[in-house]
Amino acid sequence: MTSAPARDPGPAPPEVQLRILKVLVFSQALGGAGMAAGITVGALLAQDLLGSTGLAGLPVALFAAGAAAGALGAGQISQRWGRRPGLALGHATAAVGSVGVVAAATARTVPLLLFSLFVYGAGTATNLLARYAGADLAAPEERGRATGTVLLATTLGAVAGPGLAGPTGAVAHAWDLPRLTGPFLLAVVAYTAAALVLALWLRPDPLLLARERQSGQATESGGRRGHSGGAGVVAGAAVMVTGQLVMIAVMTMTPVHMTGHGHSTQAAGLVIALHVGAMFLPSPLTGLLVDRVGRLPVATASGGVLLAAGVLAALAPPTGTAGTVLLAAALVLLGVGWNLGLVSGSALVTDAAAPEARAATQGLVDVGMAIAGATGGMVSGLVVAGSGYRWLALCAGVVALAVIPLVARASQSRSYGAPSLSRSTV
Structure with missing residues (x-):
């Protein structure tokens, strides 16, 4: 038998929710561009370094394993300290993984490539987790639209990212790096920028504010706290x-x-x-x-x-x-x-x-x-x-x-x- 959920204290002031959504939309557009790197050239890089078409699907498994670890870690960090550190750290992790992929491809080091792809996958988990942050302060009857707005922002970067594979590959070649590392160079910049946007501007923290409002509501109603x-x-x-x-x-x-x-x-x-x-x-x-x-x-x-x-x-x-x-x-x-x-x-x-x-x-x-x-x-x-x-x-x-x-x-x-x-x- 499930216990009744807590009473919802109602929506946050509209200007606060609007600010949160603007920051999330901006960071998600950047994160989407970074996420596109793995989709665009991840398998090709693995095929090139491993010398096997049969192992070209390995990045998918590594992304998935990393995403599972990243979702768990980001969820726990957000639970304890709020959305801002959880999401910012996740995007920073994806940036570090992207740097590792570039280094591994340049040095042609397979173990480093596999580890870096796992780290990159762990960071990209925050691309989807951000949808929850958009709904933290939304009124119950507006949570679907808030979630949809954040997801749409991810599309902007994800659609633009693959189209930049050629130009970023040219940049990588000009820097004496393998052309296939170009999209991951973009991912380094995009995920770093997204992490900074979240760390600097995701204020107030939507989850912490929602928790404070819920706590205040519980106090007014005699100290009752909600459960899932x-x-x-x-x-x-x-x-x-x-x-x-x-x-x-x-x-x-x-x-x-x-x-x-x-x-x-x-x-x-x-x-x-x-x-x-x-x-x-x-x-x-x-x-x-x-x-x-x-x-x-x-x-x-x-x-x-x-x-x-x-x-x-x-x-x-x-x-x-x-x-x-x-x-x-x-x-x-x-x-x-x-x-x-x-x-x-x-x-x-x-x-x-x-x-x-x-x-x-x-x-x-x-x-x-x-x-x-x-x-x-x-x-x-x-x-x-x-x-x-x-x-x-x-x-x-x-x-x-x-x-x-x-x-x-x-x-x-x-x-x-x-x-x-x-x-x-x-």
Whole structure:
């Protein structure tokens, strides 16, 4: 039986929340550009230094392992000292990892490269964790939009970053460094700038202020303190972890499936680009739906959209233009379904977790997401090798439906959210 969550003291003054969002948007745009380095050239660097195409996927595993450690560490630091040191230190860690990658590639030192990729992955975990900071001081009925705003800012840098691979590679070459280190040079600058922005300007600290306001509310109501609403945390975590597992599994093997059936590398790249755009660009609209329609309906919709993505990918012809178009549509749906789950799940967890336990709880949820992503990446290859891409896509879609009974259970338990959510989320 779950205990009732603490009463929400209401939103912070609008000017304070606006300032917090501006700082987060600026830092996330920078962080997104840094995150793009790993996506753009991480596998190519590993292939170059290791001399093996089969090991080119190793950076994905290292990013995922690092992200799990980073999410746990940043969550604990934020829990104890606030969002500002947690997020700033995370971005600084990514900058240090980027320096290590550049040094390893220049010296052609494999152990240093692998360790640096792990450190880089640990730092990049803060790119997603920042979405929670945007919702700390938001009114319950505005948390979805606040989360969506921060996620959209990440897209700005992530989309621009790959386009700078050529210019940054030229800079690296001019400095007698390997061209592939160019995006990581950008990551050093971007993550360092993001860390400074957060350390200097994320004031007041949104989590600490939310905690103070909650403490004041508890004092006025006779000293009662809140506890995490178990049903809401479980439902939100399940939605996000399932979405991450399904999304990573299908996304990872789609380029392999396409190039293996005669599609060009450019076509596969376009499909993945559309997918990444669909992951983040709908965030403001998703946030609006989460606030207006409700957390639970949007979370349920995420399972349906992910199922549709899996079925469409399974039915797409493996060759020809029609196959490319249908796979592109499937991957767009895959990104949208993931986005629906991430924004609604984040709001559910934030609603259910009391401020005194919120950051640690959110960090643990993101550890689960990182582990799910690593699992999806590893299992997807085995499924495709044993049964084919169509079975992978179909099974992933069916797995996505697992969120529906969990969401239904949370809907039956009215103990997961703030009191004001009865109008906007159920």
